[in-house]
Amino acid sequence: MESEKRSAPKELSERKKQILKAIIEAHIELGEPVGSKYLTSNKHIACSSATIRNEMAELESMGYLEQPHTSAGRVPSEAGYRLYIDSLIDSYRLTEREIEELRTNLRKKQAELDGILDTAIRLASSMTDYTALAAKPRKVRVTVSHFDIIRTDERSMILVMLIGGIVKTRQIRSRVPIAEEASSKLETLLNRKLSGLTAAEITMPLMMEMERDMGAEDYLVEPVVKGICETISAFDGGELRFDGIDRLLSYPEVYGGERLRDMLTLFERKQDLLDVFSETEMQTGDDGAVKIYIGRENLVKTMDNSTLVYKPIKRGDLLVGAIGVIGPTRMNYSRVIAMIDHLSRGVSNLIEDGDERSD
Amino acid sequence: MESEKRSAPKELSERKKQILKAIIEAHIELGEPVGSKYLTSNKHIACSSATIRNEMAELESMGYLEQPHTSAGRVPSEAGYRLYIDSLIDSYRLTEREIEELRTNLRKKQAELDGILDTAIRLASSMTDYTALAAKPRKVRVTVSHFDIIRTDERSMILVMLIGGIVKTRQIRSRVPIAEEASSKLETLLNRKLSGLTAAEITMPLMMEMERDMGAEDYLVEPVVKGICETISAFDGGELRFDGIDRLLSYPEVYGGERLRDMLTLFERKQDLLDVFSETEMQTGDDGAVKIYIGRENLVKTMDNSTLVYKPIKRGDLLVGAIGVIGPTRMNYSRVIAMIDHLSRGVSNLIEDGDERSD
DNA sequence: AGTTAGCACTCAGACATTTCAAGTGCTAAA
């Protein structure tokens, strides 16, 4: 009997590894528990079903396999998947076609970060067949580094703000005409007084001071500064986009009934998922590798039977977001990993240098 | 027998109307077919269940009611709902609380149109308990009305474009430093040559002409113009946002199993829904009333058993989008209509005058 | 020792059958 004896990964014989790998890959392919007989006939393993049964029993007691019920085949456990990903998996080479498809599509709508991310998740979802998601992390200290004012006509102007490399704009209208000089005066004033300040650091005395400086056009200050504060506050960054939610339905064994509901709610609430991205990644100055969270490893209980594969997106050394894929634990890991890796890299390059560049 | 005798709405007796109304409201409330007995005991109708049965049989032959199967209660048909909405419904007064909640929440994140729409759908969804959606219509002729260039540092600038009242920006980097004069020269050149042109109207000869005009810095022209074209093309407008997809699951009778899949696919594909918004509304210079599409009335077959309630959003006379709610045909119409009406109005006001204003 | 063949056992899922309750249509009485 021996009861349970976990955490002895070194002692896996070569044949056990081979069997485990075969089981996992068969299960990823079929989505059903896989039995000993299937293995002998479809995967080339040089022993009989009985032997495999023995090995499977051992693998189960080691915690790498599970049995849904007594007379069913085996299913990989989370530990099994983890082992598989860490040491058994064959790395997937994207084909020329795939790379080309990624590249051309990614270029299509590269106007702004949002646009890029949107196309990226669309791509990720359509090419992996899982639900894709992208996050912009919550920023710690949000400040405007540069202000600019554009007069569009007599009584309206556009305030352009550069926040951490992202451009935000805001319309300003006035009931009375605004003089050319007034707007440029306001612009320099904003740059001098407000650049580098967080919303919390913009105080009433500061605003009153600015009103004094503006002289005749002091009435402009209040609405503009208010607007700036709002924009800064609104720019918490924390945003999450999805594509291909309907693909969850391709895996009814996992996302049938209640589960689906949980998942949709998770997507809608966004907060939990944002936390995963933010807490795990953004703070630790980790290297930018592809991260994989399997089932319980996720902090969010809803994702017990799901896997999250994602990779951060950087602009220089700055972390601006992350892109990934979420799906059932039985996921085509090698392909997804390669895909996300490539995509994230592509997006990073795109925002790195806005102008043309080939790879 | 008399067989079927439709389209005789005038001949509805007062009692029939009362019964139909009661049935519809009961069905909206309970979600199940409603029987004669239920009506006599729970709604105050001054006759017995047998009488009601007779009336129901007639209403059914007129096409206002349907019977899922022989021994079930009655369910309103689409024609029934239509009649109800057009002439039977009591209009819903939003409570002070509700109005206040809408107002304060709507103000929160009003930095840009996108932001406003996002909060608006979030609000719509949470306050109606249905899935909310907002669309930005496909623009017919997309042109840039004003260009502006901001130098952020020596070798990078931001190109600001005003497209139909919406601001779009784009980063431009250069490997060699750009002189102050060069950027302002480029700016005036862009405004003179490209404002008012669609992407298709920007031709090669035109670009070459601009390169001549730019003189020494002609290398800037190509990437910038290319970027402008991309931005214009990308700005087809057509965009669709959702909130509260998970609320579909509150109506499992309608969105159970296959149906849910269809619905999610519909949401993901976006195109069909965008068409509904665009074709129906954007072209006909219709008045800005709340529109209601019930079941088959929708062009999209997936929405057979759903209702779409929406209202356009205007900026002045310009149509900039629409906001609405989608849900099961058995929807709390009066409340939803009032809500969407108010919300759309609120959003319109917000973008009308960017600065402060109370209602 | 490790491997294989054979056999009894288990159990979820599919299918058939029964039961139940809700709601109707119709008829006859008020």
Next chain:
DNA sequence: TTTAGCACTTGAAATGTCTGAGTGCTAACT
């Protein structure tokens, strides 16, 4: 014209049966 009563219909739920896939174990085999 309305109402009470009753026979009838029918989907949904409950129950029972059957089957096949897959296991664990034992005994023979290399």
